[in-house]
Amino acid sequence: MTIENIDIEASIEKAQIIISEDKDMSPASKSMFEILILIITLLVNRLNLNSRNSSKPPSCDRNRAK
Secondary structure, three states: OEEOOEEHHHHHHHHHHHHHHOOOOOHHHHHHHHHHHHHHHHHHHHHOOOOOOOOOOHHHOOOOOO
16 A cells, blocks of 8 residues: 555565564564554555445545545
8 A cells, every 4th residue: 555655565564574683672672563563554454445345334435426
């Protein structure tokens, strides 16, 4: 998914790689960042929902023809 010319999925994957490769980061910090990445992923996935692929009514669709 791209928002304002930012590839969200690629950015999340890059962050996950950086976190997994960093040997100096404390386990608590790694856990915190993993949780934050999970929350961001869940929120981004909610942006993709509309009335065709969820139980949302058509009136909730953004930029819909009225």
